[in-house]
Amino acid sequence: xxxxxxxxxxxxxxxxxxxVNPLRPLFTGDVFVDAAVPGIQVDGMAVVIAHPCSMRGRxxxxxxxxxxxxxxxxxxxxxxxxxxxHYSLMPLPDLLEPGTLCVARLDxxxxxxxxxxxxxTRIACLSPFGVNLLQQRIIWRLTRHEVPTHLLQEVSAxxxxxxxxxxxxxxxxxxxxASQAEAxxxxxxxxxxxxxxxxxxxxxxxxxxxxxxxxxxxxxEAKRVAQRS
Amino acid sequence: MPDIVTSDPTLITGTxxxxxxxxxxxxxxxxxVEEAGLLRSQTRLLGDDVAETNRRAxxxxxxxxxxxxxxxxxxxxxxxxxELLNQLADCGFAxxxxxxxxxxxxxxxxxxxxxxxxxxxxxxxxxxxxALVETMRDDHLVSDVVSWMEMxxxxxxxxxxxxxxxxGRLQEVIDVAxxxxxGEAVLDQWQPGWRExxxxxxxxxxxxxxxxxxxxxxxxxx
Numbered sequence: 127x128x129x130x131x132x133x134x135x136x137x138x139x140x141x142x143x144x145x146v147n148p149l150r151p152l153f154t155g156d157v158f159v160d161a162a163v164p165g166i167q168v169d170g171m172a173v174v175i176a177h178p179c180s181m182r183g184r185x186x187x188x189x190x191x192x193x194x195x196x197x198x199x200x201x202x203x204x205x206x207x208x209x210x211x212h213y214s215l216m217p218l219p220d221l222l223e224p225g226t227l228c229v230a231r232l233d234x235x236x237x238x239x240x241x242x243x244x245x246x247t248r249i250a251c252l253s254p255f256g257v258n259l260l261q262q263r264i265i266w267r268l269t270r271h272e273v274p275t276h277l278l279q280e281v282s283a284x285x286x287x288x289x290x291x292x293x294x295x296x297x298x299x300x301x302x303x304a305s306q307a308e309a310x311x312x313x314x315x316x317x318x319x320x321x322x323x324x325x326x327x328x329x330x331x332x333x334x335x336x337x338x339x340x341x342x343x344x345x346x347e348a349k350r351v352a353q354r355s
Numbered sequence: 356m357p358d359i360v361t362s363d364p365t366l367i368t369g370t371x372x373x374x375x376x377x378x379x380x381x382x383x384x385x386x387x388v389e390e391a392g393l394l395r396s397q398t399r400l401l402g403d404d405v406a407e408t409n410r411r412a413x414x415x416x417x418x419x420x421x422x423x424x425x426x427x428x429x430x431x432x433x434x435x436x437x438e439l440l441n442q443l444a445d446c447g448f449a450x451x452x453x454x455x456x457x458x459x460x461x462x463x464x465x466x467x468x469x470x471x472x473x474x475x476x477x478x479x480x481x482x483x484x485x486a487l488v489e490t491m492r493d494d495h496l497v498s499d500v501v502s503w504m505e506m507x508x509x510x511x512x513x514x515x516x517x518x519x520x521x522x523g524r525l526q527e528v529i530d531v532a533x534x535x536x537x538g539e540a541v542l543d544q545w546q547p548g549w550r551e552x553x554x555x556x557x558x559x560x561x562x563x564x565x566x567x568x569x570x571x572x573x574x575x576x577x
Contacts, residue, residue, distance in 0.1 A: 159528075
């Protein structure tokens with residue numbers, strides 16, 4: 127048994143610090159400061175660990191609370207040690223400063239208020255690999271079952287893709303004057319529109335071979351929506 | 356009715372005849388073993404020569420392809436980063452894949468999209484990707500390049516031509532597209548042990564709530 131590790135810390139993050147796009151939708155692996163986690167902390171860093179599918183309810187609206195884990199500074203732990211130990215933690219190397227280590231404490235979890243998280247400061251977004259690694263460690267911690275990250279990627283690839291597309295949509299549409307909520311609603315409507323025989327662009331995202339076509343369609347529609355705004 | 360004279364193989368009908376074979380001695384089983392062994396050695400050496408020639412031809416071809424991509428990329432780079440990114444976006448590339456192929460972060464690509472000036476090296480990396488797309492489309496008739504590049508190289512592993520290209524192996528991507536190599540052969544070179552690494556007893560399936568999940572895969576043959 128050996129959990130997976132990383133080659134460089136950069137592999138774990140989509141963005142950190144100033145590079146985090148405020149127009150990116152809330153997603154698994156987002157790290158916030160000033161997050162209250164009920165029963166655990168009234169303040170401090172926290173990472174969203176809820177599965178993307180359980181964070182949103184009807185019409186893709188965010189649930190009022192999302193599952194988070196507390197994040198704290200840690201003494202240095204060598205990279206190789208993560209493969210066979212420290213199962214209650216998720217490593218977040220170089221999260222705040224190069225050469226330092228923070229960890230998500232996977233036993234210290236609770237449902238944080240979504241509104242409070244969104245009003246706070248997001249300091250990092252994990253990459254798909256980072257999210258898969260987080261999920262691998264949570265699954266191991268809770269069940270002693272080892273799931274390879276490539277399998278987790280296969281399950282979640284379409285939701286990673288959707289989050290990326292919504293971020294890009296927001297970049298185009300919000301710059302033209304739409305609010306983030308309006309942009310998200312228009313995106314959902316476009317992605318879920320029936321293309322005939324029950325087919326939707328959202329469904330097409332599950333098919334690896336159709337994703338490029340969905341991206342092209344979303345980019346073209348975002349430009350049209352932006353021009354109308 | 357057949358001609359009884361010409362159809363009789365025992366009759367000599369022509370003027371040319373062959374003399375009886377000169378047999379000095381009867382070949383033994385040892386002679387046959389030696390002759391067959393020699394033949395095998397000769398064919399093996401011939402096979403080795405062919406394989407070596409094929410390997411060298413492959414190397415020369417890949418070097419030539421790399422130079423061709425480089426030359427194309429230098430031409431394309433003249434259009435600037437904005438134009439390159441627009442064309443790649445129109446092909447359907449994900450920004451995260453463009454970032455991986457250019458060896459930068461996703462936010463860096465976002466800044467380029469917003470007008471930040473890239474380094475010359477990064478400009479050339481992105482132009483090389485567009486050159487790859489054009490080569491595959493124009494020379495190897497891959498109609499939807501991005502969709503093709505997002506297909507797994509082999510059934511048993513999730514690695515794609517995008518991953519291959521992101522590791523700097525653009526020539527091998529062309530090799531597979533051109534039919535000079537297979538996905539499996541390229542993976543054997545690039546990631547020895549890939550079959551073992553990606554072997555899984557689990558499969559992805561659609562759960563009753565419509566979302567995807569994993570479960571034990573049915574045993575082979577069941």
